[in-house]
Structures are given as C-alpha cells and as structure tokens.
Amino acid sequence: MIQDHLYGDTIFALSSGRLPSGVAVIRISGPQTRFAVETICSNLPEPRQAVLKTFKDQDGNIVDRGLALFLPGPRSFTGEDCGEFHLHGGKAVVDAMLSALYSFERCRLAEPGEFTRRAFANGKFDLTVAEGLADLIAAETDSQRRLALQISSGAQAQLYATWRTELIRARALIEAELDFADESDVPGSVSDQVWLAMEDLAKRIRRHVADGKRGSIIRDGYRVVIVxxxxxxxxxxxxxxxxxxxxxxxxxxxxxxxxxxxxxxxxxxxxxxxxxxxxxxxxxxxxxxxxxxxxxxxxxxxxxxxxxxxxxxxxxxxxxxxxxxxxxxxxxxxxxxxxxxxxxxxxxxxxxxxxxxxxxxxxxxxxxxGNFSDPLPTRRRHMELLLDTGKEIDAAIEGIAAPLEVRAEFLRRASHSLGRITGDVDVEDILDVVFSQFCIGK
Incomplete structure (x- = not known):
C-alpha cells in the first residue's frame, strides 16, 4: 500500500501521456529530488525557473537536452521537493531518463494517483478537490470540465467545511449547557436556538442531496433509451x-x-x-x-x-x-x-x-x-455520507425525550460523516479506491 512508503521513497513518472510525442514531461517528487535533479543537470536550476540543460545519467552518459524545473517544497504540488524534465518524446529517450532516475537510491516509479495522494497527505487540498482533479482529467464534455473545475477549486470543500463548523458549534453549545449551566457567561437554555439552526441545516443538506441527480447527469451522462x-x-x-x-x-x-x-x-x-x-x-x-x-x-x-x-x-x-x-x-x-x-x-x-x-x-x-453555479455532489460516496449526516441530524432533532448527551452524540456523528467526505477524519479505508482512479504521473 502507498502509505507504507509515502515519505521514504522518491517517486517519478511520465506525466505527459502516450509516446511518441513532441515533448515528454517526467515528474519527480520526494526526498531525493534535489540530489537527482542536481546530478542529472550537473547543477541545480534556480527554483521555479525553466532552464535549458543537458541531461546525463550517473555515469556521465548524455540522455537528452531539454528544460529542467526544480520546485522546492512545501511550495509545490505535492508539498515535497519536486522536479520536472521536459525532453523529446521518443520512447528510447524517455526509457533512458527513467532508467537514469531508477539508479538513484530509493527512487521508484509512481503508482496511479500517488503524486495527488502525497499532496492530499501533506495538506495541499482535501479529498473532494483530489476527486475534482480526477474528474477534470477524465472530462469529455464542457459541462464535465466546468463542474470538475468548480469542485477542484475547493467550492465543495468550503461548503462542507461551513456545515461541519455549524455542527461543531451546535455541539459545543449543547455541551456548554450541560457542563456549565450555572456559569454566568454561558447563555441560558440554548437548546431552542440550536435545534432551529439544525433544522435549517438539515433542509439545506436535503436540497443539496436532491441536486445530486443533476450532478450525476453532468458527470455520468443524461440517459436516453430508445424503445x-x-x-x-x-x-x-x-x-x-x-x-x-x-x-x-x-x-x-x-x-x-x-x-x-x-x-x-x-x-x-x-x-x-x-x-x-x-x-x-x-x-x-x-x-x-x-x-x-x-x-x-x-x-x-x-x-x-x-x-x-x-x-x-x-x-x-x-x-x-x-x-x-x-x-x-x-x-x-x-x-x-x-x-x-x-x-x-x-x-x-x-x-x-x-x-x-x-x-x-x-x-x-x-x-x-440545470444551473450548476452552486457546488453539486457528484459521487455516490458523497451522497451516502450526506444522507448519513442528515439522518444523524434528524435523530438529534427528533430525540426530544432523549438526554441532551445523547442528542449531542448524534450531532457528533453527523459532523464525523461530513468530515469523511473531505477527508478530515478517518478515511484511510477509501484512499486506495479514490487515488487508484488517477492515471500514473498525476
């Protein structure tokens, strides 16, 4: 599994698509990046500047001549030191460069989606943004491109983060009433305002889930059957x-x-x-x-x-x-x-x-x-977790006869389900599924 060597290995891959091509781009990320780029280029290029270099392997043999980029972390896509080699897109040329990179200690070919997974692990973005990038790569129509861009921009993540903040605040108010009811700086009976706010949030989540049908049409297609x-x-x-x-x-x-x-x-x-x-x-x-x-x-x-x-x-x-x-x-x-x-x-x-x-x-x-200017849920896992979130909120609202501790626990579970969408909590079981959908080199 990727996480076993997430930070120890340096990964590289052809990121520019099928060969032969006019130009091939090979990416590298990880602890050995600086040494590998410096060795292959004879000296380290200025950070974030494309420089024309002669590429050589560790034995001094010329591989090709092209552009090199060095992007020191954390200001890089993955958050680690990254590099790019832009070389001629012939199969023999690319094979020679990949062999040169293999010769460095603990350097290996990246697995599908591993660059993006490292970016997620290093806090560069959340899981919905990663999924938006996958959708952007797979987009075949303009509407799919626009929806994927919206998601990869973080609009969906921001919406879910706002809802999760509302849930956490509601829990805090309930628990404050439980623990500090006699303190003067704690508002008296906050329950009414909390449950009104939660009813409003539940309605917004239901509307958002209903919009999932539109998201599915944009992402997967409008289904027409001839009979x-x-x-x-x-x-x-x-x-x-x-x-x-x-x-x-x-x-x-x-x-x-x-x-x-x-x-x-x-x-x-x-x-x-x-x-x-x-x-x-x-x-x-x-x-x-x-x-x-x-x-x-x-x-x-x-x-x-x-x-x-x-x-x-x-x-x-x-x-x-x-x-x-x-x-x-x-x-x-x-x-x-x-x-x-x-x-x-x-x-x-x-x-x-x-x-x-x-x-x-x-x-x-x-x-x-419809109009998809607002963020739409596009994946089944989003829909399932949003439905779970709504059910937990409804259970908290409707559990009038239950102790406040129990109702607060329903809200905790609701925020947990919402956090699983963005990857803020307990998502190790779905990471392999999400990132395996990417191509190698992304």
Missing amino acids: GAPNAGKSSLLNALAGSDVAIVSDEPGTTRDLIEIKLDLGGLPVLVTDTAGLRETDGKIEKIGIERALERASAADLVLALTDLSDPREPRLSDVDDRAILRIGTKSDLASTTDKYDLVISTRMDHGLDALLNALTDRAAAAA
Whole structure:
C-alpha cells in the first residue's frame, strides 16, 4: 500500500501521456529530488525557473537536452521537493531518463494517483478537490470540465467545511449547557436556538442531496433509451444519431437482442443513448431476456424515446415509466401521413426531423442538468455520507425525550460523516479506491 512508503521513497513518472510525442514531461517528487535533479543537470536550476540543460545519467552518459524545473517544497504540488524534465518524446529517450532516475537510491516509479495522494497527505487540498482533479482529467464534455473545475477549486470543500463548523458549534453549545449551566457567561437554555439552526441545516443538506441527480447527469451522462416494437426504426435512429453503423439494421424482427449504447455531446452535456430489443410477445429465450433488459433500462432512464412505425402503428407499452419522461416519436414519416398523435415525427431514410429531435434532446438534457453555479455532489460516496449526516441530524432533532448527551452524540456523528467526505477524519479505508482512479504521473 502507498502509505507504507509515502515519505521514504522518491517517486517519478511520465506525466505527459502516450509516446511518441513532441515533448515528454517526467515528474519527480520526494526526498531525493534535489540530489537527482542536481546530478542529472550537473547543477541545480534556480527554483521555479525553466532552464535549458543537458541531461546525463550517473555515469556521465548524455540522455537528452531539454528544460529542467526544480520546485522546492512545501511550495509545490505535492508539498515535497519536486522536479520536472521536459525532453523529446521518443520512447528510447524517455526509457533512458527513467532508467537514469531508477539508479538513484530509493527512487521508484509512481503508482496511479500517488503524486495527488502525497499532496492530499501533506495538506495541499482535501479529498473532494483530489476527486475534482480526477474528474477534470477524465472530462469529455464542457459541462464535465466546468463542474470538475468548480469542485477542484475547493467550492465543495468550503461548503462542507461551513456545515461541519455549524455542527461543531451546535455541539459545543449543547455541551456548554450541560457542563456549565450555572456559569454566568454561558447563555441560558440554548437548546431552542440550536435545534432551529439544525433544522435549517438539515433542509439545506436535503436540497443539496436532491441536486445530486443533476450532478450525476453532468458527470455520468443524461440517459436516453430508445424503445419500440420490432422494425420501428430504433437501430436506424441510433445509427443516424451516431453518424455511423453501430447497430445492425434489418427487416427481420428481433435483430437487436442486447443493449447498444452511444455517447453524444449535446450542448456540452454528455448524453448516453441506448438502443434496445424490440418490444413484442416472443417465445425465444434470448430475445425475451433482451426485452426484459430493455424495459429495465427504460424504467431507469432520464428520457425514453418511444418509437412507433407510422406505416405499421404498434405503440410500445411502458407502464413503469413516468409519462413526463417519454417522448413519443413517429418514424418512417415518408411512408405515412397521420402524424398528429406524436411529439415528433422523423424519417431517417429522408433525414427528416432529426435536427428537431437533437434539439429536443439538448433542451431536455440542459433542463435536467440545470444551473450548476452552486457546488453539486457528484459521487455516490458523497451522497451516502450526506444522507448519513442528515439522518444523524434528524435523530438529534427528533430525540426530544432523549438526554441532551445523547442528542449531542448524534450531532457528533453527523459532523464525523461530513468530515469523511473531505477527508478530515478517518478515511484511510477509501484512499486506495479514490487515488487508484488517477492515471500514473498525476
């Protein structure tokens, strides 16, 4: 595990991505950094200044010529002495530099996320900021980038720290009333003001948890599922949206038996569109499984596109789906004239109505994501711990018949759950999970 040698070893890694490339950046952090940079560059560059150097290994062999940076701790990303070597991005060049770094005592290749984990351990930022950095690296759409930037800036951490301060203050007031009720400088019965404040905090936490749905849409995608009878044009629509033949199109019913998914970027939001098996009565075991999966995915979708072939109208039955989450679409409009019953009509063969459908998907996704100027919870672990926090506060508020000591303990447990989100308390069990999501070199 990383923590066993967190401070003893010096770590290094290629941080600039796949080779070959125009420039490769190798990072190094730890106790041996100063000596390694000084040895490889023949002398130590001025702190925080990029200097052109000839890089040599410990035997004096030239590795390459490029830019070197030395960033003394604690004013560095990890809080330790750090260095960077900017060299030519050829595989042989990078391998030679990595071999040169391996030759220094207690220098090794970094594990995934180890640079960021050291920054967290050295108090450079909290766990939510680290997770925001991971999301920023993984961001594929503009909305994901903006949300990740907001989280990595510390806005979420600041919100949770403010709530935790409120909880700690409430506990302090309750315990002051218990321990120093006879002292003149302790306010008389503070319980009423404490519980009113806690009711307000519980409401704010509930609203924040409810916003988690919006955070999930931005981070993981707005889920759209296409359903309909066999040959209603589901696979043709998926191919039209994807701009390529990702699904088999055939006149034979039951061609699609498993879920086929594509990802779109609509208005800067990730939109996941899933094609499903045609809904019909069947004796085929495999097709029946596909239909069950289709209905299950539709019931969990943010939006269902219910397709009906206008030339052979068979309406899909969606008893488990909220009608507000259904967009009814008539397909093959070039083969029929009756279109009044549907929200939209399209023809993939004639390229008719597809722009209107894309606009509708974009508008629906944007409305579901909403305005995310305020911090949003984006991860399941955040949501679970926020729910735990709310439950403990509710238990303290509702425990009118319980002794004040017990109600104060509920508040302590609430602040503990909140502290686990940011990593302020007892998070050793989740650190490996969080930082393993990073790439090597970050």
